[in-house]
Amino acid sequence: MAKLSRLAVWKFASCDGCQLTLLDCEDDLLDLAGAVDVAYFPEASSKMAQGPYDLSLVEGSITTAHDAEQIRDIRAQSKHLVTIGACATSGGIQALRNFADVSDFVAAVYARPDYIDTLETSTPISAHVTVDFELQGCPIDKRQLLEVIGAFLAGRKPVIPQYSVCFECKRRGNTCVMVLGEPCLGPVTQAGCGAICPAYRRACYGCFGPMEAPNIPALSEQWRQLGAGKRQIRDVLRTFYGWSDPFRRESEAHDH
Amino acid sequence: MMEEAKHGPPALIGPDDLELLIQALTHSGRQVVGPVLRDEAIVYDHIDSIADLPAGWTDRQAPGHYTLEPRADAAVFGYAVGPHSWKRFLHPPVQTVWSASRDAGDGLGFDLAPDPARPYAFVGVRACELRAIEIQDKVLRDGATPDRAYVARRDRVFIVAVNCSQPAETCFCVSMDAGPRAKTGFDLALTELLDDDLHQFLVEIGSEAGAQMLAGIPHRQADETALSQANAVLERTSAGMGRRMETDGIKELLQNNPDHPRWDDVANRCLSCGNCTMVCPTCFCTTAEDTGDLANRTAERVQKWDSCFSLDFSYIRGGSVRSSTRSRYRQWLTHKLANWIDQFGTSGCVGCGRCMTWCPVGIDLTEEARAIRAETGVPK
Numbered sequence: 001m002a003k004l005s006r007l008a009v010w011k012f013a014s015c016d017g018c019q020l021t022l023l024d025c026e027d028d029l030l031d032l033a034g035a036v037d038v039a040y041f042p043e044a045s046s047k048m049a050q051g052p053y054d055l056s057l058v059e060g061s062i063t064t065a066h067d068a069e070q071i072r073d074i075r076a077q078s079k080h081l082v083t084i085g086a087c088a089t090s091g092g093i094q095a096l097r098n099f100a101d102v103s104d105f106v107a108a109v110y111a112r113p114d115y116i117d118t119l120e121t122s123t124p125i126s127a128h129v130t131v132d133f134e135l136q137g138c139p140i141d142k143r144q145l146l147e148v149i150g151a152f153l154a155g156r157k158p159v160i161p162q163y164s165v166c167f168e169c170k171r172r173g174n175t176c177v178m179v180l181g182e183p184c185l186g187p188v189t190q191a192g193c194g195a196i197c198p199a200y201r202r203a204c205y206g207c208f209g210p211m212e213a214p215n216i217p218a219l220s221e222q223w224r225q226l227g228a229g230k231r232q233i234r235d236v237l238r239t240f241y242g243w244s245d246p247f248r249r250e251s252e253a254h255d256h
Numbered sequence: 257m258m259e260e261a262k263h264g265p266p267a268l269i270g271p272d273d274l275e276l277l278i279q280a281l282t283h284s285g286r287q288v289v290g291p292v293l294r295d296e297a298i299v300y301d302h303i304d305s306i307a308d309l310p311a312g313w314t315d316r317q318a319p320g321h322y323t324l325e326p327r328a329d330a331a332v333f334g335y336a337v338g339p340h341s342w343k344r345f346l347h348p349p350v351q352t353v354w355s356a357s358r359d360a361g362d363g364l365g366f367d368l369a370p371d372p373a374r375p376y377a378f379v380g381v382r383a384c385e386l387r388a389i390e391i392q393d394k395v396l397r398d399g400a401t402p403d404r405a406y407v408a409r410r411d412r413v414f415i416v417a418v419n420c421s422q423p424a425e426t427c428f429c430v431s432m433d434a435g436p437r438a439k440t441g442f443d444l445a446l447t448e449l450l451d452d453d454l455h456q457f458l459v460e461i462g463s464e465a466g467a468q469m470l471a472g473i474p475h476r477q478a479d480e481t482a483l484s485q486a487n488a489v490l491e492r493t494s495a496g497m498g499r500r501m502e503t504d505g506i507k508e509l510l511q512n513n514p515d516h517p518r519w520d521d522v523a524n525r526c527l528s529c530g531n532c533t534m535v536c537p538t539c540f541c542t543t544a545e546d547t548g549d550l551a552n553r554t555a556e557r558v559q560k561w562d563s564c565f566s567l568d569f570s571y572i573r574g575g576s577v578r579s580s581t582r583s584r585y586r587q588w589l590t591h592k593l594a595n596w597i598d599q600f601g602t603s604g605c606v607g608c609g610r611c612m613t614w615c616p617v618g619i620d621l622t623e624e625a626r627a628i629r630a631e632t633g634v635p636k
Contacts (some may be wrong), residue, residue, distance in 0.1 A: 170534035
């Protein structure tokens with residue numbers, strides 16, 4: 001039997017939801033535990049083994065100088081580094097600070113702002129180190145996570161499509177909520193969730209981030225025709241993936 | 257007048273007899289699928305009874321818009337086609353092709369996915385949809401490499417067609433010579449006839465299986481009045497097409513204009529989201545996804561509807577051949593309306609209008625084709 005691959009799971013600025021997706025794998029978790037050596041995963045175990053690691057899964061964005069240093073160290077210890085979730089791949093909800101002055105937030109939230117040492121921006125892992133694969137979602141999808149881990153173990157390319165949510169929505173047989181009159185981000189958002197929201201007659205709000213070739217200005221135009229205002233368009237783009245390039249550019253076009 | 261009736265003369269049945277027909281199809285071991293109201297649209301799903309049909313409802317369609325409205329009468333087929341098409345059943349959106357697992361030794365065992373146990377009966381198939389099935393037959397059944405699963409479903413299906421009485425704003429089957437009258441490819445074809453107090457269906461017989469099925473339910477021979485009423489319904493529908501497509505020379509028009517500025521114009525509006533291809537009843541492209549489990553014990557190949565609007569669709573070593581939205585939209589329209597003719601001897605468009613209605617930004621392919629023609633002139 002070949003030596004098991006060593007897996008590490010890391011956390012930066014985030015809610016832990018993506019790591020929980022891993023713990024949520026139920027029956028598959030046993031297979032995972034059999035297939036890899038979980039060497040470092042503080043959320044799951046107090047046993048924390050030293051590197052190097054074959055595969056590091058990284059959750060969260062970089063928001064402090066200490067983070068920025070630590071991620072370089074993690075990269076140096078990891079054969080493969082995969083980011084999981086919106087925070088790690090685009091900066092997350094906390095990247096809202098990038099559109100404002102972070103010291104105003106610190107002053108408004110903390111009794112002793114002088115205790116807080118933070119960067120001006122929340123940035124994705126790829127802004128600091130080379131990333132081998134980025135798994136999208138807020139939170140990520142369990143099936144997709146297992147596919148990525150399985151692909152890395154087998155040394156093959158993960159099957160993670162980058163087309164729109166509409167592909168999955170139509171395959172599922174949903175009736176298009178946008179054609180029924182509700183502004184939806186599905187046509188510019190990457191698939192992977194299985195089109196959950198439209199299946200319950202709710203519009204997509206973009207929690208898997210921009211798809212491979214999003215035409216957001218054309219979508220915004222249709223949103224306006226359906227009655228959406230500038231502010232609504234800006235705010236919906238500035239939710240989970242506000243700092244991703246395509247969403248940021250279009251939200252800035254609706255700033256004033 | 258109706259065409260020469262090869263399998264028997266046209267008959268008349270009432271709503272109670274249609275109920276008996278649905279029961280008879282179910283009792284014959286088929287899974288009966290028909291139009292139902294769900295999620296604010298008329299979609300195709302399993303039906304048990306005429307009570308499942310959207311009686312008294314119609315639809316209002318426009319590019320990028322669809323709404324349901326109540327009708328003044330109790331028509332059960334008084335609407336145009338919705339977001340679903342029959343390819344969902346004959347050529348399902350997601351299906352396992354094969355699975356493999358390690359056996360006790362070190363060998364591998366492969367299993368083909370089983371064929372569906374029960375054949376389908378479709379109730380409410382429109383003329384444009386019959387044509388779409390005929391086109392998919394050419395691609396998936398009659399070519400050099402038939403799709404096994406498609407053939408297994410297709411060859412056993414029983415089709416009850418319906419002649420359209422209510423065209424939508426987005427309909428243009430007349431332009432594509434695909435409707436509104438169901439001419440071939442059905443077992444039985446209904447025309448819904450509504451008078452002030454009389455609700456009945458003219459039944460035409462298209463096959464021996466259809467004749468046998470009709471023989472099992474109460475019916476009477478159609479009189480001249482019913483026949484002329486049915487003709488009037490179809491004439492009204494033909495005259496009520498909301499869209500028109502000029503097909504004269506369209507193959508050369510599109511094939512000779514790959515650099516037309518209109519492609520840039522439409523690329524600014526197109527979302528590249530793939531909805532048009534997913535709702536199109538003739539689009540047949542699929543991708544195959546191979547996955548394995550973490551323990552490396554099992555693997556499977558899953559076939560899924562794909563679309564020429566994804567970058568992966570034209571990905572070869574080094575990148576995507578069609579990397580711009582312009583090239584992807586041009587591929588879709590030119591294949592559908594022109595190259596399809598070279599490839600399969602028929603247009604890929606049946607004039608159902610789904611690609612317009614279900615385009616989130618309402619791109620109208622008849623308008624795009626017209627714009628290219630207007631600024632070019634037809635090459636003769």
